[in-house]
Amino acid sequence: GENVxxxxxxxxVQEGDSAVIKCTYSDSASNYFPWYKQELGxxxxxxxxxxxxxxxxxxxxxxxxxNKTAKHFSLHITExxxxxxxxxxxxxxxxxSQGNLIFGKGTKLSVKP
Amino acid sequence: xxxxxxxxxxxxxxxxQSVAFWCNPISGHATLYxxxxxxxxxxxxxxxxxxxGVVDDSQLPxxxxxxxxxxxxxxTLKIQPxxxxxxxxxxxxxxxYTGExxxxxxxxxTVL
Numbered sequence: 001g002e003n004v005x006x007x008x009x010x011x012x013v014q015e016g017d018s019a020v021i022k023c024t025y026s027d028s029a030s031n032y033f034p035w036y037k038q039e040l041g042x043x044x045x046x047x048x049x050x051x052x053x054x055x056x057x058x059x060x061x062x063x064x065x066x067n068k069t070a071k072h073f074s075l076h077i078t079e080x081x082x083x084x085x086x087x088x089x090x091x092x093x094x095x096x097s098q099g100n101l102i103f104g105k106g107t108k109l110s111v112k113p
Numbered sequence: 114x115x116x117x118x119x120x121x122x123x124x125x126x127x128x129x130q131s132v133a134f135w136c137n138p139i140s141g142h143a144t145l146y147x148x149x150x151x152x153x154x155x156x157x158x159x160x161x162x163x164x165x166g167v168v169d170d171s172q173l174p175x176x177x178x179x180x181x182x183x184x185x186x187x188x189t190l191k192i193q194p195x196x197x198x199x200x201x202x203x204x205x206x207x208x209x210y211t212g213e214x215x216x217x218x219x220x221x222x223t224v225l
Contacts, residue, residue, distance in 0.1 A: 001171075004155075006155075034213070034214075042218070043204070043216040043217060043218050043219060044156065044204070044216050045216070046213050046214070049213070089155050089156070091155075100146070100158050100161050100168070100169050101146075101158065101214060102158070103155035103156050103157070104155050105154055105155045106153075106154070106155050
């Protein structure tokens, strides 16, 4: 089955700096890669996702890149703000209804003002 | 638009007792998921329903966990008997077939 590895487990940056979180996946049949943000005690919420037919997607200060050959994808947050502090999870999913979403272990991002 | 509803939000029980969690997905969402999130870890899928049929329950500890989704809408997840290691947040999520997952607020279980 699918296995998703996520690094680093913790990340501390100064406000205004960039943050990068990296994930690798094992199942070459996976074709959907979302990123979720989870604030303390809250539900995970989707912040950006990418499908396997594109290599990069951007939404304001966040972007995701995908390298299907190497089976890894990354989340980039630019101009970080204190409200970006949270746990971020990457995930991977196979095509179709039979595929379920497998999550990485999470990265705790701290943005220091 | 109403989100995924879960109850109870918090539950404390003694080991070997039983507990049940309820989930009402977003209207029209065919797929419903139960995830277990242990503190400091990513959500782990327990079971996935498509309408009222089970798609994947390979990681559900069937000796103590059970889940059902009658009429393809609401779902319940039951644990009987509970163990200390079942302490976690149980997240319900729903999606319109294979699209984005929307999570509920979760049910936090503490087993003493």
